[in-house]
Amino acid sequence: MEVSKFVWFDKVLVEGSEKISVPISSQGLNYGFGVFDGMRARSVGNETIIFRLADHIKRFYHSARKLSYPLEDMVQFEEMVDACKLVISENKLGDVYIRPFLYFGSGESPFEKTSTSNMHITVFAFTLPYPFSNSIKVGIAEKRKDDSSLIVDIKSSGQYQVFAFEREKARKKGFDDALYLDDDGNIAETVGNNIFLVKGNLLYTPSVANILAGFTRDTVIKIAPDLGYTIIEKKIPYSALYEFEEVFFSGTAVGIVPAKSVGDYKFFQTSTSSKFQEYYARVTRGEIPEYYHWLTKVKL
Numbered sequence: 001m002e003v004s005k006f007v008w009f010d011k012v013l014v015e016g017s018e019k020i021s022v023p024i025s026s027q028g029l030n031y032g033f034g035v036f037d038g039m040r041a042r043s044v045g046n047e048t049i050i051f052r053l054a055d056h057i058k059r060f061y062h063s064a065r066k067l068s069y070p071l072e073d074m075v076q077f078e079e080m081v082d083a084c085k086l087v088i089s090e091n092k093l094g095d096v097y098i099r100p101f102l103y104f105g106s107g108e109s110p111f112e113k114t115s116t117s118n119m120h121i122t123v124f125a126f127t128l129p130y131p132f133s134n135s136i137k138v139g140i141a142e143k144r145k146d147d148s149s150l151i152v153d154i155k156s157s158g159q160y161q162v163f164a165f166e167r168e169k170a171r172k173k174g175f176d177d178a179l180y181l182d183d184d185g186n187i188a189e190t191v192g193n194n195i196f197l198v199k200g201n202l203l204y205t206p207s208v209a210n211i212l213a214g215f216t217r218d219t220v221i222k223i224a225p226d227l228g229y230t231i232i233e234k235k236i237p238y239s240a241l242y243e244f245e246e247v248f249f250s251g252t253a254v255g256i257v258p259a260k261s262v263g264d265y266k267f268f269q270t271s272t273s274s275k276f277q278e279y280y281a282r283v284t285r286g287e288i289p290e291y292y293h294w295l296t297k298v299k300l
């Protein structure tokens, strides 16, 4: 992964991320003490458009707040927003993934209460091609996801090693990703994406209880009426999958990607996902005036 030449680190722009060293005793490395977010930017003409920047930064603050990490004491919201824009403009970047990241360095004692003294905040960017160009095969995760978990609606560093492990197990079995169910056997989300299920012009998606309700999910929900679909948010048992004609996934990294199969169920239709893929791309490119408020334009 090639990190942008200029990175924003503890409020200053640094040329060359290799200049930033992380001690082996850092709490971020040892215990996964950290939170992050991720958004995409795309090149349109001589501008770069960041999609839903303010929302992603809000979630970044939400993640930090939930773990009592004093992000607000160190960096103001607008400063974080500007840092993302600065990384784009200084590096003259177009189609990239932007990563705001908070982590803890070495503390006085291993589990010492986290404070601003060893907290680091950074923004960097890297290229991230869309990983799937075709429909994907999704297995069922061996572990369950339930809403009693503190961290289900945030992006905290340590938890992703568990997610990555589930995905790795699924990949070894020939799947592209793993779908989590909740404790009651309802569909939750995959390792890094939300899920939609199609029945005619009804678009079902699990209610927010046990998932990270992503911004791509929210975008699909908001644009659905434009495409003639009605959204239904409810608990959906895994055993009800056979009732649906089509399934697709949504996430910043993958965009919108249809399912070839989910667990034991096969899907042959991708017409709804194609409509959403195409319209979503137009929304992010700034072609639909109704959604201009989601776009942050950076002049290069």
Ligand code: PMP
Residues within 6 Å of the ligand: 038, 155, 189, 190, 191, 192, 193, 194, 211, 212, 213, 214, 215, 216, 217, 250, 251, 252, 253
């Ligand atoms: N669920 C999880 C667990 C995720 O990590 C992500 C990726 N951020 C999503 C869903 C999708 O969220 P978004 O559309 O905001 O990228």
